[in-house]
Amino acid sequence: MAEHCSPTFAELTHELGFSCEEAGGLVEFRNPFALENWTLPVLELTIVVGAVLALWYAIVRLRRHGDPTNLVLWFGATAYLFVIEPPLYFPAAFGIEDHVDTMFAHNVFTVDFLWGRLPIYIIAIYPLMATMAFCIVRMLGIFRRYGTLIGATCVGFVHHAFYEIFDHLGPQLRWWEWSIDNPLNQPMFDSVPMGSVVVFAALWPMSLAFCVQYFVGRHVDEGRHFSGVELTWRTIVIGLLASVGTFLLPLPATVIGMSSTTVRGIVYGLELAVLVVVAAIVMVRQWRELRQGTATPPQYEDRFVQRFATLYLVVFAALWIASLPDFFAAVNGETTNGDPIGNLWYTAACFAVAIASVVATFTIPRRQAGPDATVSAASTVAS
Template identity: 45%
Template sequence: MSATCDEAAEQVTRQLGFDCHDVSAVVSVHNPFDLASWTMPVLELLIIGGAVFALVHALRRFREGDPINLALWFAPLVYLFVTEPPLYFPEWFGLDKQFGFIFAHNIFTVQFMWDRLPLYIIAIYPALTQLSYELVRVLGVFRRGALAGSIAVAFVCQVFYEVFDQLGPQLKWWAWNDGNQDVNHPALASVPMNSMVLFASVSFGVMTWLVVRLCGPSTGSGDGTGGEPRRGWSLTWRIALAGVLAPPAMSLFGIPSSIFGGDTPNVAAQAWVLGIELGLIWLAGAWIIVSHLRSGAGAEPTTPFARVYPALYLVVMAGLWIGALPAFLDAKDGITSDGTPIGSGLYTIACFAGAVAVLAALVASARPAVRVSAG
């Protein structure tokens, strides 16, 4: 076995249709029309295009005096490069006994790091962070403070991310190592609940709170408004610090379920704990947004990114789900005829409903962008 492809990794990648021994150490480029599924280049366009759109929007906000969007574009990349290598190669960091092999991505158009890291995965960090933050910011929720806004971001990220997360294993976008009992169980259908709670919500909420508190104005309210905007080195080191602090802060929320871990984990108890945490994210996030809307405090001026990208994301994901629906409905015991595991249909519907509700609230409270004319 090679240093980057142990027995578990070899088994999972062969299920995806490639051999992890035959990979490029730095970067590889593949024909987008010759991937495992027609959905894969569509997904890449959606996510990479969203990251570019998010960067353009963040730079515009930065020029207007608000560095938070730009900080939330780069901080997730710092977070990515802190967390992803240990997940792909735990043995390199002495974590193979604690975590073991967790999952593998399939081969997409552009791959890095022994073909473990697709370009679109790099892009999804700033794209989804920006999507969640911008929706909550434009709704005006951050007027209630950094903590309330960040909890709302955790909820919004959950509902948008899980419509993607529950579909990926079925379409071979990635595969979880089902034999990893310590990390990948308990699971909701094909998706580990640790990932649903800690990654899809807590990490983005914590990162948002750190960025708003660290990268907000040098004087002001502490919610990203008022005061003198940060620039240069003062902003740069704060972005890096937010990205580095997010993983250990996120891990604190994993402690309750880890109490029931150990050599003989109580998976049922862990599922209850994680389920309660997930429910609290829904309840707290939805309550914050609804109570803000009912307060009549109003929204911020809408932006092209907030108007376009979240809706486009949902439309494309709905199209991908429609394409996958026949195999999903024909699955036996949670496995399609292609041998891939399906996600939770009921939870996906709930997430679609939650995401649509957030967009409806955005439309209902929309204010036109303020245009400043010269002279």
């Protein structure tokens, strides 16, 4: 699709080692052993398998126990993906090339869609990450106790931790390449744009979680059942409104930082700091009170998320360890191959938050009897 190979995209793909003019068709398959390096198929396999298992588990919960929340979350995240991503890949086709130049290019993986623009793992990572973050917060009983907005804030916090572990590693391992000359990617936080650190890692999952809980989750918690038609239109609305939320939540940084990337970065940082402080206080307080028996034990348990989130952290710890020799040999923020490195200390903090979040779900009491116990038992059977 050479007519859509903008100069910026062509340059990025050249740096990644392939030609956008030769990337073919709506779908393309490649030998996983012939990719840029061994980490690409490992990443792809981990994310795609996780997303498929998350979908299977969501279907099981709906069919066996009448809880559609996970399924709506999965498809809501996917709907959001197809609203947000295509204009970023083909700005000219959407008539926005004068305002939005190419921001990044993915490397080619085993399975790619849209002329090398959309690897299958990107389709999978949206619902997988959203499922892990949302269900961890739900397992801690935060939605029920603190409401939809605070619960969604905590989802953004947990998602941010899991996502930044991935986000700060990708450029070094050539999973993708950012266009650092694009003003929309400024300011940069080492190898990652602040927009990615704040908007895509924290604010969009917060927006999605708010919509899922508002339109479906809180009603399910109250015992309501939805028809197939109701779930379909609610899922579509969730995907659309989550996209609107992603525009509205970072608006302070967008407006205030119009004349200065430094100011934009500061406002982004302040927005993230508020989210982190609120979520950390709520999650620590809830965990402590659950442990002390002064809070009502949650009625929701998700063995899949507990196990797969643990696997995710193990896999990414291994990928980070494998990348450390080149990381420490980097000069002026670039490896000997010319690839930018992320921030190791920030990633370590994100690992700590992600690990603590998963451990918290294993160390709280569960409701064993009463009318709500079936929900907990349901997840145990399905897992």
